[in-house]
Amino acid sequence: MRSAFDFAPFRRSTIGFDRLFDLLENSAVGQGGENYPPFDLLRLDDNHYRINLAVAGFGTDEIDIVAQQNQLVVTGKRADDDKADYIHRGIANRSFERRFGLADHVKVTEADLKDGLLSIDLVREIPEAMKPKKISIGGAEPKQDTIEAKASEPSDA
Known part of the structure; x- marks a missing residue:
């Protein structure tokens, strides 16, 4: 399409x-x-970012984070709780998969799950070869010793 x-x-x-x-x-x-789970994207500074996903009810063993080339995939799969006898079930118990496109040279540095919020930290690491470099302009430089030598020679006048 x-x-x-x-x-x-x-x-x-x-x-x-x-x-x-x-x-x-x-x-x-x-x-x-598809808008589950909800998430926030934060820019911490020019090269550091954070993704916060609201994953209430999921444990660390139920969430997988996979960073591939130019893509971050976060999946969550809840184990079925067949033992509970629910009268009403209002909290989502569905699995999810969220994909994020990553720019070149963006790496995942760490992930943390606290109070139902999954935080994934990312950093952009530009290789040294791709960073801008100042190029000095070359050319014929004046030769100091030649000028000084001519000035120190006695003149025959």
């Missing part, structure tokens, strides 16, 4: 951006209706 916007002209005039256009097309399709 395609999005309402046609990226074909951009695909024809760019090189190496195929993944970007695929992400844009798939995100428009994926906005459908």
